[in-house]
Amino acid sequence: QLQLQESxxxxxxxxxxxxxxxxxxxxxxxxxxxYWGWIRQPPGKGLEWIGxxxxxxxxxxxxxxxxxxxxxxxxxKNQFSLKLSSVxxxxxxxxxxxxQQGDNGWPRWVDYWGQGTLVTVSS
Amino acid sequence: DSVMTQSPDSLAVSLGERATINCKSSQSVxxxxxxxxxxxWYQQKPGQPPKLLIYWASTRESGVPDRFSGGxxxxxxxxxxxxxxxxxxxxxxxxxxxxxxxxxxxGTKVDIK
Numbered sequence: 001q002l003q004l005q006e007s008x009x010x011x012x013x014x015x016x017x018x019x020x021x022x023x024x025x026x027x028x029x030x031x032x033x034x035y036w037g038w039i040r041q042p043p044g045k046g047l048e049w050i051g052x053x054x055x056x057x058x059x060x061x062x063x064x065x066x067x068x069x070x071x072x073x074x075x076x077k078n079q080f081s082l083k084l085s086s087v088x089x090x091x092x093x094x095x096x097x098x099x100q101q102g103d104n105g106w107p108r109w110v111d112y113w114g115q116g117t118l119v120t121v122s123s
Numbered sequence: 124d125s126v127m128t129q130s131p132d133s134l135a136v137s138l139g140e141r142a143t144i145n146c147k148s149s150q151s152v153x154x155x156x157x158x159x160x161x162x163x164w165y166q167q168k169p170g171q172p173p174k175l176l177i178y179w180a181s182t183r184e185s186g187v188p189d190r191f192s193g194g195x196x197x198x199x200x201x202x203x204x205x206x207x208x209x210x211x212x213x214x215x216x217x218x219x220x221x222x223x224x225x226x227x228x229x230g231t232k233v234d235i236k
Contacts (some may be wrong), residue, residue, distance in 0.1 A: 060223040109163040113172035
């Protein structure tokens, strides 16, 4: 059974960089036809897609966050990571990692989710 | 970007009754070459991550009870719970994946009347 687990600091200071890692177990991050993505959810609010990437390096990200987002993968550790720079209080949210089915070379729906990790931006 | 809207914001349905949630996309998510609608539905219970229910607008994910069904095409879609169970209390989200600028609807909360 595929499992994903987010890890990283729960508190980040304004203007600093938020860094999270998602560890995948029960399957290989290098499997063909799967993408790996990040989605966030501010407390009490809806879901916002952040970005997705394929293990070979193809990356997609939300236009509203693109200038601040970097997603990378470490196939040797079966992990992928998110870096979000210049954070503000508006970036406080539960951050989920997930596996996305690939179709015709693009990521599609999320079929496996991590449990999520709460990140608070505060001094 | 496609903007997704959902209606109603919340609804309360008696146990065993039907619940219907609407989702509308600002742009069509229908791809005529493969005759598919690029839309998914998720269920999220408090304190849990979302769970995939339906993709391609009407294909149930493995293990999802058949009381959940998806319909619609183009810009207008529905998620129907044919006979509401207590464990179906949750927030339901639609998501378009027509382009890799994925957008979710704002969610519809379903409760027991």
